[in-house]
Amino acid sequence: MKVNGICAIAIASFVSSETLAMSLSDIQDSVASRVVQIVPTLQQGGELGSGFLIGAANGQILIATAYHVVEASADRKPDTTFEVRWATRPDGCSERPIPKSVHHLVGLNGGRGPDIALVVADVSCAVDMRQVPSAWAGGPPSPGSRFSAIFPAGDPPAARFVRFYFDDDCLRKNTCIHMEMLELAVGGQVNEPGMSGSPVVSKAGLVGLVRGSNVVVSEPALGLVMAMCGEKQGQMTIPGFDSGKVKCMSSPSGTLIPPVFADAKKPAGCDPKIGRRLHDMNEIGVAYRCRLGLLEKNWKVRQSQLDCRQWERCRDEWFAAVSDAGFVLGSHPPDEWEDLLNLLGLRRYPVDLVLSTPDRAADLRKEFQVHGFE
Numbered sequence: 001m002k003v004n005g006i007c008a009i010a011i012a013s014f015v016s017s018e019t020l021a022m023s024l025s026d027i028q029d030s031v032a033s034r035v036v037q038i039v040p041t042l043q044q045g046g047e048l049g050s051g052f053l054i055g056a057a058n059g060q061i062l063i064a065t066a067y068h069v070v071e072a073s074a075d076r077k078p079d080t081t082f083e084v085r086w087a088t089r090p091d092g093c094s095e096r097p098i099p100k101s102v103h104h105l106v107g108l109n110g111g112r113g114p115d116i117a118l119v120v121a122d123v124s125c126a127v128d129m130r131q132v133p134s135a136w137a138g139g140p141p142s143p144g145s146r147f148s149a150i151f152p153a154g155d156p157p158a159a160r161f162v163r164f165y166f167d168d169d170c171l172r173k174n175t176c177i178h179m180e181m182l183e184l185a186v187g188g189q190v191n192e193p194g195m196s197g198s199p200v201v202s203k204a205g206l207v208g209l210v211r212g213s214n215v216v217v218s219e220p221a222l223g224l225v226m227a228m229c230g231e232k233q234g235q236m237t238i239p240g241f242d243s244g245k246v247k248c249m250s251s252p253s254g255t256l257i258p259p260v261f262a263d264a265k266k267p268a269g270c271d272p273k274i275g276r277r278l279h280d281m282n283e284i285g286v287a288y289r290c291r292l293g294l295l296e297k298n299w300k301v302r303q304s305q306l307d308c309r310q311w312e313r314c315r316d317e318w319f320a321a322v323s324d325a326g327f328v329l330g331s332h333p334p335d336e337w338e339d340l341l342n343l344l345g346l347r348r349y350p351v352d353l354v355l356s357t358p359d360r361a362a363d364l365r366k367e368f369q370v371h372g373f374e
Helices: 024-032 168-173 220-229 259-263 281-303 315-324 335-343 358-370
Strands: 035-040 049-057 060-065 082-086 098-107 117-122 146-153 158-166 183-187 199-202 205-212 215-218 246-251
Touching: 024 146, 024 158, 024 199, 024 205, 035 146, 049 259, 082 098, 098 220, 117 220, 146 205, 158 168, 158 183, 183 205, 215 220, 220 246, 281 315, 281 335, 281 358
Parallel strands: none
Antiparallel strands: 035 049, 035 082, 049 060, 060 117, 098 117, 098 246, 146 158, 146 199, 183 215, 199 205, 205 215
């Protein structure tokens, strides 16, 4: 498939697409729990808008939004021009996050860059977030895609959904995707007050953020800002976009996005071959033992925040933890999963059955011990 001259090839993106297998309702629910409202506190610059949490670590959160929502005059600090309000406040968090820095891109000569910004804000709690896959993992969204924008509205704000699609006119002209500005043209009502900066999803995952005027800034733009404005600065190749023509701008000047946010989306490190075929039997055992250990560690943290006396309330969270640890759910796991079960003397079952509960995970751990993989 080719859309607007762009081949449907994998695009490296900030939001991982490998770690989760989520339904559309899962994606919408996860994103809705992470939208925030952004409210200007001064008349100079900025407007009512939305944001979306894409990272949390060390008492800070990383919020993606449209840059024009948080744009400030040159003599103002970011935290004096806007405030952030939770749509769904995490347990133990104070009433509002405190913005500390804003990061965006501009042209080398000060010209327009993608209308997207990443905001670092302080919080007084630990925010546990589930990753959302990227809709761009296999290339640009298809012409038949249907989208949902999710934004907080009202006082206090609550998540609202607005559904839309690619504009008929751009489909006829084959101009729906403008990668030279990292934007998509869409149809439908995307101009309601407060929608700018709200996340847009499809059944494939995160598509991008509303810019306004029936335009969505693509999700790959988030990764580009992260790469160019992070303390671990680097480049990101996006077909159709010349990243050499933009530069990072941060306010206050000299600040950078902490490296912990860049590290948060990477594999845990003990399983470097995740997603690749494992052949050697010892390699398989070591890799899956690592994944099991990661599952047990992550579940201990998640479980402390849940009431699992009725398991049905925690089942989805458990399977999210299983998937996050690198186990492929569904009826078609990698071939090495069958090799592992044969190695442990177990019958072939899908991951969903073998790891259906924490007790089952403990049983699998015992099999590892019996076969000398501990």
